[in-house]
Amino acid sequence: MDKQFWVTIRENKYAFPEGQDLTALTDELFSYIPSTDPDLRDGIAYEIFANWIETEPYQADQLRGYLKRLLENLQVGLGETDSDSVFGRAFSVLFLAEVIHRDNQQPYLDPHEVTETLERVLAYLTAERDPRGYVPVKGWAHALAHTADTLMVFARSPHLDEAGLIRILKAIYEKMQAATGWIYVHGEDDRLARAVVTAFARETLTLDQIKNWLEVFSAGWKNAWTDEGQTRAYFNTRNLLRAIHIRTLSVKDLPRKEELSALILDAMTSMRPF
Numbered sequence: 283m284d285k286q287f288w289v290t291i292r293e294n295k296y297a298f299p300e301g302q303d304l305t306a307l308t309d310e311l312f313s314y315i316p317s318t319d320p321d322l323r324d325g326i327a328y329e330i331f332a333n334w335i336e337t338e339p340y341q342a343d344q345l346r347g348y349l350k351r352l353l354e355n356l357q358v359g360l361g362e363t364d365s366d367s368v369f370g371r372a373f374s375v376l377f378l379a380e381v382i383h384r385d386n387q388q389p390y391l392d393p394h395e396v397t398e399t400l401e402r403v404l405a406y407l408t409a410e411r412d413p414r415g416y417v418p419v420k421g422w423a424h425a426l427a428h429t430a431d432t433l434m435v436f437a438r439s440p441h442l443d444e445a446g447l448i449r450i451l452k453a454i455y456e457k458m459q460a461a462t463g464w465i466y467v468h469g470e471d472d473r474l475a476r477a478v479v480t481a482f483a484r485e486t487l488t489l490d491q492i493k494n495w496l497e498v499f500s501a502g503w504k505n506a507w508t509d510e511g512q513t514r515a516y517f518n519t520r521n522l523l524r525a526i527h528i529r530t531l532s533v534k535d536l537p538r539k540e541e542l543s544a545l546i547l548d549a550m551t552s553m554r555p556f
Contacts, residue, residue: 315370
């Protein structure tokens, strides 16, 4: 289909076009995931799929097939730091958020499928080496922010227990505290904070468990100023804590808000790079 076909669908509030085949059109949308055209990749492929998965009769086997394909896409070019392959990975993980969100709303996956998918997403989070947010001309890459969105959806999954939520929190901390050549400036900390506070809101984790997680933020920063990579990691981690605190205060009716706020403030004041 030409681009105007898809633009017309978008202009028609994503209504499915009469006489077309859902599988064939979805396959075409998936082919646009790695595109360097930001409108095709983001404004068309992602937006249309995100709407159709809410309204159209995708079957469980179809969705499982999409899940498999998207997970495979996360491996393409993984480890590259400045190539166009990042768009395929970053938008595949964003599409994954929609597939898991569908399961949260209308379950079709077994619990082990959800936990196995989470483990593969967490492995991708650790292994992704392209930190770019907005890329001139080509639009958003934003792999970390998109992964954060997916982790937020996982944090809402009824299939995830205490261990799964702890895995999410641990992986987020480990990503941000790693020595790096990059300070995240495109809202990645805010997106990660949404995932963290979503996990807090479940009340599956005790305050002691959350406190134990927050306490690791204060360790290992002595003399961070002497190493540029560690200095950047310090600011990334500090910014994450600040974003978590702001998110905690801003979420209406968040359970245990005062206790969580106090724990986060303690962690923030304990981060000392000297």
